[in-house]
Amino acid sequence: MNEHLRPEEAAQALTEIRQRQQQVIDLAVLPTWYWWAIGALTVILAAGVDTNTPAAIGTTVAVFVLGILAATGWALAGTLRHAQLRDGLVDRRGVAAILGFVALTVGITLGLAFALRATSVSYPATLAAVVGGLGMGIGGPILMRRLHRIMLANRAGSPR
Amino acid sequence: MSTVRFDDLIHAPTRLGIVSLLAASQWADFKFIRDSLGLSDSALSKQLTILEEAGYVQSAKGSSASVPAPQPGSPLPGTPRSNDTSRRSRKLSPAPA
Numbered sequence: 001m002n003e004h005l006r007p008e009e010a011a012q013a014l015t016e017i018r019q020r021q022q023q024v025i026d027l028a029v030l031p032t033w034y035w036w037a038i039g040a041l042t043v044i045l046a047a048g049v050d051t052n053t054p055a056a057i058g059t060t061v062a063v064f065v066l067g068i069l070a071a072t073g074w075a076l077a078g079t080l081r082h083a084q085l086r087d088g089l090v091d092r093r094g095v096a097a098i099l100g101f102v103a104l105t106v107g108i109t110l111g112l113a114f115a116l117r118a119t120s121v122s123y124p125a126t127l128a129a130v131v132g133g134l135g136m137g138i139g140g141p142i143l144m145r146r147l148h149r150i151m152l153a154n155r156a157g158s159p160r
Numbered sequence: 161m162s163t164v165r166f167d168d169l170i171h172a173p174t175r176l177g178i179v180s181l182l183a184a185s186q187w188a189d190f191k192f193i194r195d196s197l198g199l200s201d202s203a204l205s206k207q208l209t210i211l212e213e214a215g216y217v218q219s220a221k222g223s224s225a226s227v228p229a230p231q232p233g234s235p236l237p238g239t240p241r242s243n244d245t246s247r248r249s250r251k252l253s254p255a256p257a
Contacts, residue, residue: 005171013176020180023196024188082192083185155184
């Protein structure tokens with residue numbers, strides 16, 4: 001055992017450790033295109049609901065489900081195939097950020113849709129989904145950056 | 161009572177890189193570690209064997225490797241946790257803490 005590690009060696013080792021841990025954490029960040037894809041699929045689903053015909057609803061539901069599965073599978077393939085993040089990297093702050101994002105997006109979209117329907121606007125669900133989709137496209141990457149910061153802060157060896 | 165001390169075994173740059181990648185992971189596959197560190201298959205296998213024998217890493221079927229996860233904010237590992245090499249299982253699972 002070497003009991004006399006020089007400070008510069010220790011600093012170099014710590015830098016190496018942080019960089020390598022970040023490589024793993026970077027794998028878990030969903031790409032920006034994913035959020036726009038989910039937003040677009042939501043608009044397609046809402047358009048099907050607004051047309052109110054069985055054929056349109058059936059088609060758009062199928063597109064929505066298959067699209068979600070394909071986009072999610074594609075986005076997560078790199079992460080799940082190569083490494084799994086250890087527990088504890090996403091702490092309560094991360095969970096709160098995720099739940100807050102979901103609640104905000106769903107709340108605004110549904111609230112707007114009901115409000116538009118109450119005022120007899122045509123295609124209320126579609127219009128509300130466009131707003132919700134924009135929220136996902138813009139807010140998703142912001143959420144990812146927040147989660148990324150939280151995970152970096154929770155790396156082993158990070159100051160608390 | 162255990163004493164925290166520096167371990168030369170994981171200070172070698174390659175092994176430090178492997179352990180650091182795994183410190184953020186439940187598990188990682190061989191290819192990911194190899195490509196991240198720019199190593200050949202044989203070079204990585206050799207280093208993994210050393211780490212496994214020292215109890216830092218557990219390899220499993222599917223060419224994956226895992227390491228006990230340190231607690232957030234805890235010091236980085238300084239001493240081998242186990243010399244038990246019997247855990248060289250071919251099944252993918254994290255090494256017990």
